[in-house]
Amino acid sequence: MDDRQFRNAMGKFATGVNVILTEVDGDVHGMTANAFMSVSLDPKLVVISIGERAQMLEKIKQSQKFTVNMLAADQQELSMIFAGQIKEKREVSFDRLADQPVLAGSVAQITCEVTAEHVEGDHILFIGNVTAIELAEREPLIYFSGRYRSLMEEVPTT
Template identity: 45%
Template sequence: MDPREFRNAMGRFVTGVTIITAEDDAGTHGMTANAFMSVSLDPKLITVSIDNKANMLGRVRNAGKFAVNILCNHQQDVSMHFAKQLLKEEPIEFGELSGVPIINNALTNVVCDVEREIELGDHTLFVGAVKDIVMNEGRPLTFYSGQYGQYEVPND
């Protein structure tokens, strides 16, 4: 099977858009990601998937903690900034939650300690033990078939 065909097929699953943030000795870093999921309610665990070639892999590993920032529909520019899709990048001002950098005004910020990492294929899964959460009002930014979109609440 052609890798592009597989990627295109996986792109047909509509997802939210997140920024993974972490801080190490080199500073605060972020990465756009849609490979995120809840794993367990008891204990509270989530997982993110990071390409083994991504700079963020070593940063999360070194930090031992990270945040998943679920973006609001008005934060497409933030996603594009961390995906390096903007022609002119503006600096991002980070907030902080439980000692971890977060994206301000995100729909949800989830702070985790790295519980476990599992290398599978060309990615590493980081299982995070959830330590803190902040939720804000708004609607999620979505991603489908290579395009950003917005979720519309039925009968709203």
């Protein structure tokens, strides 16, 4: 199988859209990611996957902290900014949760401290111990088959 076929197959898995943030020397750094999942309930652990060539990799290694911001349906522009799809400079404001930067209006904000790193292929998996969570009742931003989507309400069965 070639790389394109693999990428196309992975794109058939509908995911939420997250922005991962970290702070180093007072500067906030971020990237859009869908490679995120919960790992454990006790202790509360999550994992993010960062490519070995991503600028964010060294920032997380330095800070040993990160936040996961699950974007709401009206936050597509933030996803595009942190994915580098919007090149011109845009002002992004950050809130704070457990003294870490988070994006206001997200469906969920999760602060984490890195407990482990694992090299897997061309990515590093960061295991994060969850230190704080903030939730909002909003519709999530979804990504499927290379496009942003919205979550439709379930149709009742008769």
